[in-house]
Amino acid sequence: MPQPNSESERTRLLESTAPLERMAYFRSELELQDESMAVLAPYRETFVKYAEDYADHLYAKFDRFAQTQLMLHMESSPGRLRRSWEYWFRALWTSGLDERFINMVWRSGVLHVALGIDQRFIDLAYGYTRRYCRDMAEREVPIPELRKVLRTVDALLDFCMLLATDAFISSTQRCDTEVMMGVAHQLRNPLTVIGGNAMRIRRTKGPCTDAQEHSEAIFEEAVRLERLVKAVGTYVDILNLKPEFEICSVPQLMSETLQILRPEYPSPDFEPELALEENNALVRGDERCLRPLFLQTLRNCLEAVDKANPRLRITSRPSTATPGFLQIEIENSGPSPDPDMIEALFEPFYSTRPLGTGFGLPIARLAAKKCMGSVTLRATPHGGCYTILLALPGAAGESVFFAGE
Ligand code: HEM
Incomplete structure (x- = not known):
């Protein structure tokens, strides 16, 4: 998995934007319209106060595993990860799921892939987050309102998970197809040279039949590889195609x-x-x-x-x-x-x-x-x-x- 090893690479990643139209569709399917978001309004300020505690809670969870300890220590400057999580938590309750918030979550998904974080840890983190938010709501929201609030909290977290999954699929698919196209491209020139030279030896009239046979074998293999390169190109083209029915x-x-x-x-x-x-x-x-x-x-x-x-x-x-x-x-x-x-x-x-x-x-x-x-x-x-x-x-x-x- 490629790592964003330079600041410019990281900047490029963080400049990518979420597919907003698709996100609007997911939002409506999860019934997260302004009306259902409004049930959270009386509790926003209270929930936001949990941001620091939430970030500490998540950090402590992942500081227990050897694999994720390393990830936590990969942060670009001390305390930045906790601040990112705090910021995300606050925006979850206050952004109204605006374009900025959607792009932030999507980009964090792209960054997680680039950092090589196992997607199962991200899913687990959303699981911990859901439990944390539900416990918080149960403490803060009066019983008659609780059901409605929990429903919206669940939908909000489902939406963020969909965003992260979308970013994961887009980024991993892009990595795979880039590698495939890269290999195909790198093979094309040497193959033309090999095939051309084998052809030249084949055309040379001479007593050495061994050379003729060997050049024949080289030529056949070069042709096979050329067809393979073409087939990989077709496969990747179809993979990247967005069907229009x-x-x-x-x-x-x-x-x-x-x-x-x-x-x-x-x-x-x-x-x-x-x-x-x-x-x-x-x-x-x-x-x-x-x-x-x-x-x-x-x-x-x-x-x-x-x-x-x-x-x-x-x-x-x-x-x-x-x-x-x-x-x-x-x-x-x-x-x-x-x-x-x-x-x-x-x-x-x-x-x-x-x-x-x-x-x-x-x-x-x-x-x-x-x-x-x-x-x-x-x-x-x-x-x-x-x-x-x-x-x-x-x-x-x-x-x-x-x-x-
Ligand atoms: C609920 C799940 C998670 C959310 C919502 C989330 C959100 C974010 C956000 C918003 C950023 C900042 C992106 C930016 O710089 O624009 C970020 C960065 C990062 N996340 Fe996550 N994250 C989650 C889970 C995890 C997990 C489980 C790990 C590792 C165990 C992780 C590791 C990181 C790392 C290493 C960075 C880069 C920190 C830096 O150098 O700035 N995240 N995440």
Whole structure:
């Protein structure tokens, strides 16, 4: 986990801002509108007086564990952490959850990730905080008002936890994709040089057949790695994509994808059987995900197809097991996949083909997931069958607020 080892890095982190629109949505879902916040008004001043005690309480809790003791001593200047916690506690009761407060909590989440603090400690801290706040309210709030106040206190802390979780997801995902893209980028230039030189040796006419063979092997590996770099790029692009849902035609996307794959058909006269239901042709999805989803599954079927007796059949019908979803099945003739190895096929870098990148099916699964669908594979007596589930138009509404950035 990267550490903010310079003041400028820390400044950059602390300048990031929370996704305010999403936070407004969470706030309304937790019913934290001004009206429910108003029940806290008579107790604000009293609660604020606990700030110092709260910070000491939290500090004492985490000073007991070896792992967090170190974190506590990581503070940039003596006493700063306690002051940050005190400040946060005061703002919890007085800010009215304004933009400044939301950005502060979100940025603390980003900073916690950058400092390498285990997210479970943060969750635990919110647990201690909830107990502390409830005890405080029970002491200070008259019984007739207590229920309402506790409800709002819980919602406030839930909101802060959601903010911290949001910051955690955004930051860790950003770290992962930055590393992946960094490695892919670093590989690109050396690969072009290796591939180019291997090609040159291959073209050199001479008596040394060993050199020809070796250059062939180097060239093949360079090509494989180039494909891997490209696949990682596609995977990261889909990972970072924020889906925009629209109504898409499955037959149209399927036909266009098959057209792209035509050069990979087992023979020039091969034709896949397309039996897609006319009146169940539309799904709700994002074409930028559906295209790679279809491309990768169809390509996998074509690669595995029995060359002597090639068969590829694509069918669709509304799912009976999962109402509201269209079930597309892509079946091929060929060797049946080993049921024990099927899940491994969806994991990055796993491939049964010597020149495979191991990214085809992970891309397909990620693309399906981004569209709130799924893709699975099962063995059939004569080959394999992929089942893709995609939402039909008018099915349960998606919430854009849970989509990745
Ligand atoms: C209820 C849970 C927590 C809240 C609300 C919270 C809040 C904050 C805030 C507001 C900051 C200041 C961010 C800034 O400088 O803008 C901060 C910094 C920090 N937090 Fe937390 N925190 C929590 C839990 C924890 C835990 C469990 C640890 C470690 C055990 C931790 C360690 C730190 C550290 C090391 C800093 C940086 C201190 C510095 O150098 O200024 N926090 N936190």
